[in-house]
Amino acid sequence: MRLVFCNGNGGFSLTNDLVDRDTIPPYAILSHTWQDNEEVTLDELIEGSNKEKAGYNKIRFCAQQAKRDGLEYFWVDTCCIDRADRAKLREAISSMFRYYGDAARCYVLLSDVPYGKRKVDTEAVEYTWSTAFRTSRWFKRGWTLQELLAPRSVEFFSKEWRRLGDKISLQRRIHEAARIPEAALQGVPLSHFSIDDRLKWSEHRETKIPEDRAYCLIGIFGIQMTPFYDEGADGAFKRLMEEAKALDRCLQDLRLSDPRDDKKRIEDTKGGLLADSYRWILNNPTFQQWQRDLHNQLLWVKGDPGKGKTMLLCGIINELQEAAGNTVTISYFFCQATDSRINSALAALRGLLYMLVIQQPSIASHVCRKYNHAGKALFEDANAWVALTEIFVDMLRDPSLRTTYLIIDALDECVTDLPKLLEFVAKQSSTSDRVKWIVSSRNWPEIEAHLEQAGNKVKLSLELNAKSVAAAVDIFIHQKADQLAQEKQYKAEVRHAVLQHLASNANDTFLWVALVCQDLKATPKWNVLMKLALFPPGLDPLYKRMLHQISKSDGAEICRQVLASNAILYRPATIPELVALIEQLRDFVDDMESVREIISLCGSFLTLRDDTVYFVHQSAKDFLLAKALDEVFPGGTEDVHQAIFSKSLAILSRTLHRDMYALKAPGTPIGNVRPPDKDPLAALRYPCVYWIDHLHDSKPKSSANSVANFQMIAVNDFLRKKYLYWLEGLSLCKSLGQGVVSITKLWLQLQVWHPEIACPYRVDADASRRCGTKINLLSLFKTHGDLLCIIKGQSRVILFKYMHLRCCLVQQVV
Numbered sequence: 104m105r106l107v108f109c110n111g112n113g114g115f116s117l118t119n120d121l122v123d124r125d126t127i128p129p130y131a132i133l134s135h136t137w138q139d140n141e142e143v144t145l146d147e148l149i150e151g152s153n154k155e156k157a158g159y160n161k162i163r164f165c166a167q168q169a170k171r172d173g174l175e176y177f178w179v180d181t182c183c184i185d186r187a188d189r190a191k192l193r194e195a196i197s198s199m200f201r202y203y204g205d206a207a208r209c210y211v212l213l214s215d216v217p218y219g220k221r222k223v224d225t226e227a228v229e230y231t232w233s234t235a236f237r238t239s240r241w242f243k244r245g246w247t248l249q250e251l252l253a254p255r256s257v258e259f260f261s262k263e264w265r266r267l268g269d270k271i272s273l274q275r276r277i278h279e280a281a282r283i284p285e286a287a288l289q290g291v292p293l294s295h296f297s298i299d300d301r302l303k304w305s306e307h308r309e310t311k312i313p314e315d316r317a318y319c320l321i322g323i324f325g326i327q328m329t330p331f332y333d334e335g336a337d338g339a340f341k342r343l344m345e346e347a348k349a350l351d352r353c354l355q356d357l358r359l360s361d362p363r364d365d366k367k368r369i370e371d372t373k374g375g376l377l378a379d380s381y382r383w384i385l386n387n388p389t390f391q392q393w394q395r396d397l398h399n400q401l402l403w404v405k406g407d408p409g410k411g412k413t414m415l416l417c418g419i420i421n422e423l424q425e426a427a428g429n430t431v432t433i434s435y436f437f438c439q440a441t442d443s444r445i446n447s448a449l450a451a452l453r454g455l456l457y458m459l460v461i462q463q464p465s466i467a468s469h470v471c472r473k474y475n476h477a478g479k480a481l482f483e484d485a486n487a488w489v490a491l492t493e494i495f496v497d498m499l500r501d502p503s504l505r506t507t508y509l510i511i512d513a514l515d516e517c518v519t520d521l522p523k524l525l526e527f528v529a530k531q532s533s534t535s536d537r538v539k540w541i542v543s544s545r546n547w548p549e550i551e552a553h554l555e556q557a558g559n560k561v562k563l564s565l566e567l568n569a570k571s572v573a574a575a576v577d578i579f580i581h582q583k584a585d586q587l588a589q590e591k592q593y594k595a596e597v598r599h600a601v602l603q604h605l606a607s608n609a610n611d612t613f614l615w616v617a618l619v620c621q622d623l624k625a626t627p628k629w630n631v632l633m634k635l636a637l638f639p640p641g642l643d644p645l646y647k648r649m650l651h652q653i654s655k656s657d658g659a660e661i662c663r664q665v666l667a668s669n670a671i672l673y674r675p676a677t678i679p680e681l682v683a684l685i686e687q688l689r690d691f692v693d694d695m696e697s698v699r700e701i702i703s704l705c706g707s708f709l710t711l712r713d714d715t716v717y718f719v720h721q722s723a724k725d726f727l728l729a730k731a732l733d734e735v736f737p738g739g740t741e742d743v744h745q746a747i748f749s750k751s752l753a754i755l756s757r758t759l760h761r762d763m764y765a766l767k768a769p770g771t772p773i774g775n776v777r778p779p780d781k782d783p784l785a786a787l788r789y790p791c792v793y794w795i796d797h798l799h800d801s802k803p804k805s806s807a808n809s810v811a812n813f814q815m816i817a818v819n820d821f822l823r824k825k826y827l828y829w830l831e832g833l834s835l836c837k838s839l840g841q842g843v844v845s846i847t848k849l850w851l852q853l854q855v856w857h858p859e860i861a862c863p864y865r866v867d868a869d870a871s872r873r874c875g876t877k878i879n880l881l882s883l884f885k886t887h888g889d890l891l892c893i894i895k896g897q898s899r900v901i902l903f904k905y906m907h908l909r910c911c912l913v914q915q916v917v
């Protein structure tokens with residue numbers, strides 16, 4: 104990339120080719136429409152020739168405006184690209200989106216929009232540029248679409264160089280003229296919009312060269328594609344669409360959950376983010392040192408449960424976004440132990456990669472290249488961790504990577520492969536100056552031991568910053584007490600007593616305050632003073648007291664079952680799923696309102712959002728599993744797993760059937776499948792995916808044990824009758840990958856029941872006889888041996904892909 108600068112002799116010069124992105128100084132960029140034979144070429148600029156050309160005026164305008172904005176350098180497409188050099192031209196065309204995206208400012212010079220001043224009466228004057236703006240040629244050209252969307256700051260100028268506004272202040276007008284959603288103008292990543300939507304934005308736009316109609320969308324689709332100007336418009340479009348769809352598929356398969364949605368959900372379920380309670384971090388010397396210092400790439404925020412780490416990280420993300428907008432990439436992931444989709448090292452890596460790619464599609468090729476060979480298995484099979492860490496490292500080394508923040512919250516909630524994740528963070532956090540990391544966790548020695556190995560790190564302990572945290576908690580207390588006082592119309596003395604009690608007992612723990620206030624919200628105002636005295640200080644004593652309260656209520660037993668079941672579920676369940684899973688809720692199939700009431704009775708532990716039940720906080724679940732085992736799980740957690748396994752199998756056996764979505768066409772691609780209005784899988788999704796996990800965690804002993812015997816018969820019966828419908832159900836739930844893992848678990852279980860059997864596929868008649876008729880399951884495995892071996896073996900991708908696309912056909916084939 105070459106930039107123009109004023110050479111001090113009243114002329115312009117060009118820099119050398121700036122290959123390394125880090126060496127490119129801040130620059131402005133011009134956006135305009137071309138005028139035949141009037142634009143200044145690279146040679147003309149170097150020689151200072153043909154100065155009478157109108158194009159020089161544009162360069163002068165850009166120089167003047169850049170100077171006003173404190174920028175020494177600028178880029179103009181007419182004279183910064185060597186069009187005679189085809190390789191350079193190609194490179195510039197495929198990098199143009201990035202050139203605009205990286206620019207500090209983009210100036211749009213509308214040479215067909217006069218500022219137009221007209222006297223309305225003797226006093227008033229009216230400016231008339233608005234009409235000409237709407238119909239400007241600039242909105243009809245192909246290339247200007249990316250020039251509008253890529254840069255963070257786009258300013259519009261009339262032909263007389265008078266500023267009209269920027270893409271935010273003129274948002275409405277631009278939206279009407281360009282037919283682009285306002286969200287896209289505000290900086291929502293373009294991958295958020297469908298391929299068809301993005302195509303529509305360019306439909307009414309024209310380019311001089313036919314192929315450019317496709318090439319001007321390369322950046323809009325975030326793909327990499329080399330322009331070949333002899334392939335024709337159709338050829339160029341065909342390639343563009345193939346690449347765009349491949350990237351789209353890759354992103355869909357990479358995405359487990361969208362961390363942006365997780366962040367929003369977390370903030371909402373925690374009662375909303377209060378800026379005044381996290382802003383202290385911005386003035387914290389350790390935080391500032393991490394921000395400033397090139398050699399301190401990793402910031403580790405650590406603190407005890409409920410100290411506000413997660414909310415602090417939400418706040419930091421907002422602040423970084425606010426300060427830098429889309430000039431930096433902010434990729435984050437929130438580990439949540441209560442949700443098996445986002446509680447593993449692999450999920451964290453996938454989440455970070457997903458966010459990196461959607462914000463900086465130019466680095467997507469690292470993942471797409473491998474994905475095009477391996478398909479979804481790249482993200483799921485036994486080698487996924489190795490493959491994804493390699494991809495990740497390549498991305499971090501990519502010279503085109505912008506300044507990037509990688510943020511992982513709650514390392515302690517990474518249930519699967521935490522050591523791998525810690526090792527990865529410790530190693531990678533010191534490899535690139537352009538990448539800064541923030542991680543948070545509780546004060547766990549295991550985490551400390553790993554992160555100590557990270558070269559360039561700073562630690563920010565919330566306990567060591569007690570003064571700041573106390574002040575932040577105090578703000579939170581005031582906000583909560585005011586909210587309660589207003590909502591419940593407390594008298595002044597009640598509000599004062601609440602404030603006093605919260606302030607004296609919170610021990611700098613946000614969560615304690617949040618839990619007490621939640622309880623007070625459900626307390627009549629006449630009882631508040633009496634109730635206050637009953638809230639003990641400390642999180643565990645508070646949970647204990649709340650559990651005690653529940654155990655004294657009318658719904659004690661049903662609440663216990665609900666709490667016990669939720670505590671061992673692998674992901675938060677919806678209300679219909681809970682009704683299907685919990686025996687004590689069986690009478691409420693047609694009465695979801697009562698189930699919601701029961702959940703609200705457990706309100707100190709559980710909360711409802713979009714009809715899904717979550718723990719109010721991870722520490723609430725930890726408490727039930729660690730400190731209240733005897734009360735909540737009198738028969739042990741295994742009993743609850745066993746009960747959920749039985750209920751799961753029962754409902755699946757009753758409900759699964761062929762072609763549940765009435766798709767009829769056996770080859771329906773899963774991407775086209777929409778659940779019917781009354782979704783037959785609404786209550787089945789959880790049991791369909793997790794019944795084998797519950798069987799496994801019920802820790803069944805050998806087949807001599809009567810429970811194990813019962814389980815084995817049930818499994819055998821289910822697989823015999825419903826095996827293919829189950830696969831169809833998994834496919835419709837887009838969880839076949841999980842099914843593959845479950846089958847492996849089932850196979851392990853089979854070995855626990857019958858250690859003498861090495862491989863069901865090879866089971867001989869003799870072994871069958873020895874095991875007796877009870878293990879008919881084996882013969883079923885044998886019948887579908889090929890299928891299971893495909894699932895279990897190397898080539899399972901074939902089945903997975905096949906099933907993914909042809910979920911119904913598979914029944915017929917098998």
Ligand SMILES: Nc1ncnc2c1ncn2[C@@H]1O[C@H](COP(=O)(O)OP(=O)(O)OP(=O)(O)O)[C@@H](O)[C@H]1O
Nearest residue numbers: 373376377380408409410411412413414613614617
């Ligand atoms: N800045 C804030 N704005 C609003 N609420 C907050 C804020 N900080 C903390 N809270 C409240 O405190 C509770 C606990 O905070 P948070 O979940 O961030 O703690 P944590 O340190 O991450 O806990 P753990 O380590 O147990 O996961 C939240 O559920 C929320 O109600």
